[in-house]
Amino acid sequence: xxxxxxxxxxxxxxxxxxxxxxxxxxxxxxxxxxxxxxxxxxxxxxxxxxxxxxxxxxxxxxxxxxxxxxxxxxxxxxxxxxxxxxxxxxxxxxxxxxxxxxxxxxxxxxxxxxxxxxxxxxxxxxxxxxxxxxxxxxxxxxxxxxxxxxxxxxxx
Numbered sequence: 001x002x003x004x005x006x007x008x009x010x011x012x013x014x015x016x017x018x019x020x021x022x023x024x025x026x027x028x029x030x031x032x033x034x035x036x037x038x039x040x041x042x043x044x045x046x047x048x049x050x051x052x053x054x055x056x057x058x059x060x061x062x063x064x065x066x067x068x069x070x071x072x073x074x075x076x077x078x079x080x081x082x083x084x085x086x087x088x089x090x091x092x093x094x095x096x097x098x099x100x101x102x103x104x105x106x107x108x109x110x111x112x113x114x115x116x117x118x119x120x121x122x123x124x125x126x127x128x129x130x131x132x133x134x135x136x137x138x139x140x141x142x143x144x145x146x147x148x149x150x151x152x153x154x155x156x
Contacts, residue, residue, distance in 0.1 A: 005050045009067070013041035019055060019065065034065050036072045042084050047092040052109075054095055056083040062097055064109055076107050078114040085126045089133035096136045098124030104138050104148055118148045 002011045003024070009031070010022040019034040019041065039059030046053050052073070053065045062083055064074040081100035088095050095107040100123040106116040122142040129136055135156070136148045149156045 002044050002046055002053075004046050004067075005048060009050075011044050011046070011053055013044050013055060015040045017041060017057075019044060019053065021067070032067075032070050034070060034072070036063055036065075036075075037061070039082070042082065043086050045086055045088055047088050048090050049092060052092070054086050054088055056086040056097055058082040060099075062086055062095065062107070064095075074109060074112060076112065076114070078105060078117075079103065081123075084124065085128075087128040087136075089129045091133060094129070094133055096127045096129060098127035098138050098140070100124075102140075104136055106136070106150065116150065116153060118153065120146070 010024050013019045017037045021032040023029050023031050037057040037059050039057045041055050041057050043056045055063050060079045062076040063072050066073045079099040079101050083097050083099045085098040093109045097105045102120045104118040104124055105114045108115050122140045124138050124140045126139040134150050138146050147156050
C-alpha cells in the first residue's frame with residue numbers, strides 16, 4: 001500500500017499483478033486499475049510530486065505509471081531475478097531498485113536502461129534513497145543495512 005503525497009489516492013498491489021487506485025474520500029471507490037506486470041508486484045511508490053507511480057515486480061522488471069492517463073510510460077528491465085523493492089528520489093528522474101539477483105540498481109526515468117549497478121553478495125530485499133539522494137540504503141537476507149555512495153560507487 002502507498003498513499004499519494006496529496007493524501008487523496010491510495011494505491012494497492014500484490015499477487016494479482018495489478019495496481020488498484022482508490023479514492024480515499026467518500027465511499028473509497030476504486031478509480032483505476034493498472035495492469036501490465038506478468039508477475040506479482042512486490043512494492044509500489046509514488047513520485048514526490050504525485051504524478052507517477054513506480055512498481056517493482058517478480059517479473060524481473062519495474063514500471064513507471066502516469067496516473068492522470070492511467071498508462072505505463074516506462075518499463076525498466078535489467079535485473080536477472082525478482083525485483084523486491086524500489087524507491088524514487090526527490091528528483092523524480094532517479095529511481096533505485098533491489099533484487100534477488102544481488103544487485104542494487106540506479107535508473108534514470110528518462111531512459112530505459114540502468115545507469116549504475118552496485119553488486120551485493122546476497123539478495124537485496126529493501127532499498128531507499130537518503131535525504132540528499134547521493135546514497136542508497138539497502139537491506140537483504142544477510143541481515144546487514146548497507147549505505148552505497150553513488151558518487152564513489154561503493155559501500156561506505
